[in-house]
Amino acid sequence: MKGMGITLKHLFDKKVTRQYPEYKKETFERSRGLLTVDMDRCIACLQCMRICPDHCISIEQEKRDADGSGKAKPYAVGFVIDDSRCMYCSLCVEVCPVNCIYHTEEFEAQAYNRLELARQFGERPVDPTIDPKPAVKKKPKAAKQAPKKEAAA
C-alpha cells in the first residue's frame, strides 16, 4: 500500500525524461564535445600530437613563410583528428599554447565508415591510419648513472 502511494505521488510529479532527438540535453561551458581546430592560429608546434595518449592527432608540417615576414616558420599543411580514437581527455586542449584546438558542444559523432570519422582540417589530407608517433621514448636515469657511480667508487 505504501509503495502504491509513492507511485501515485510520482505519477503527478514533473516528468524527468527527455525525448532525445527532439529535445537535447543542455551543454555546459566545460562540456567536452568533438574537437576542432582553428587552422589560422595553429603554429604547428606539434605539442597536441605528442601529448595525445591515443595518437588520434596527426599533423603534417612544413617550413613556409605564411605571414609574409620573410622567415620560413613551421606551418601545418595537414591536420587530422581521428574521432574513432579520441577519448575526449582534453590533454591536447590544455597543452596548446595558442588555444587553437578546442572542444565544441557537438557530441554526436557517427558514421558508416571508420575513415569518415577522421576529420581533415589542413589543405592537404593526412592518412589517419598511420601511427603519427612512435612509442614514448624511455630514458631510464638509472642506466646512465650506474657507470658514473662505479667510476667514483
Add this chain to the structure above:
Amino acid sequence: MLGEERKTEETTLSQPVSGRLANPDIRDEFGLETIDMNMGPQHPAMHGLLRLILELDGETVVRCDPVMGYLHRSKEKISENRMYPAVIPITDRIDYMNNMAMEYGYCLAVEKLLDVEIPPRADAIRALMNEFSRIMSHIPSLGFLLLELGAFTPILYAFRERERIQSIMEEVTGARMMFHYIRLGGVKADLPEGMPEKMWEYIEGLENRLQPDFIDLIEGNEIFIARTRGVGKMSPEKAVEMGLTGVPLRCTGVEFDVRKHYPYGWYKNLDFDVVTDDAGDVEASYRCRIGEVRQSIRMIKQILENLPGGEVMGDTGRRIRPAEGDGIARVESARGEYAVHVVSDGSDTPYRVHYRTPCTVNMQLLQEIVPGHYLPDIMPIMGLIDPVSGAWDK
C-alpha cells in the same frame, strides 16, 4: 518462511571447491547426479562479463567457480607506456561506476614521489567530488539489486538521481562519466560560479527523496525480506579471512574504512561515522549502502560549509618526472579499498603500475558463500558484492 534463515550445508562450505569435477558422491534418493551449468559470460542479470561455473543439485548450488578475464584490457601494461599525466584517463575506465576514486588513488600514489604541495582547496574539492561519485555508484547499485529481485521501479528512481549528479559532474568536470578531473598536483579547474549553491540544493533534495523513494518503498517489503534476509550470510571472521573490504566487510559488523582509519586528503577534517551492520547478509548490505549515502551527504554538507579558498593546482612543473622509488596510496572507493602502487625509474613513464581493485578480492565471496544457496540467490549475492566488470578485470 518470512524472516526465517535458510539453512546452508556446512559440509559443502568446508570442502575445497576449486577445480573439482562434477561430484558423483552427491546423489539424491533417485540416484541422480549433480549437473554442471555455465552462467554467463553474457547473462542478462550479470554485472558485466563474468562466467560462473555452477554445479547444481536440483536447484541448490554445490559449487560455484567464477571465471574472470572477459573484460581484461591490460590497464597496467598500457600505463607503463604512457606519460604520467596521460595515465589518469586510463584509471577512469577501471571502475566505471566510481571513476573519481580511481583517479584519486593514482594521483595520490604519484604525488608521493613528486615534490608538490596540494592546495587545501584542491584537497577539499577532491573529497567533495569523491563523495558525489560514491553516491553516484551506491544508489544505482541498490537499483540493480532490486532489479535482480524483480522490482523494476527502484532502478528508475536510482537512475534519475544518477543522471542529476551526472549533470552536476558535467558542469564541473566536463564529462558525464569519464571525468579526468583530478590531476597530479590538484584538480583541473575550480568549481564554476554558483556551483556550491547548486550542489547544496541538490543534496538537500536528495536527502528528502531518500526516505520515500529508497527506504519506504523497499524496506519492509515482504518479497524483499524473503529474498534477502539470511541470504549470503557470513561471519565477520570469514570476511576478514577472505580479505574483503568495503560494504561486504562492513555489513558483517567489522568497522574498517580507509577514510576513517588511514585518512588521506581532506578526510582528516571531516566528521563522519563508519556504517556497519551485524547481520552480514544481503539485507544488511542494503542498509549499509543507504547509511553510506547518508554519511556522504553529511560529508558534502561539511565540505561545502567550510570550503577553503585559494588555488586549486600545485606547481608540478611542465614536465612531470617523479623521483626514483615507489609510491603506494590507498583510498576507499565505493566498492572497498582501492590501492595503487607506482614504481618510477625517473623517466617520463611509470616503470610499473599496479591497481589493487576491491572487486577482484571481493569476488572470492562467490566461491565461499554461494554453495548451499539456491540458484536464484546468486543474483542478490552479486548485489551484495556490487562488482563492476571493469574493476575486477582491469
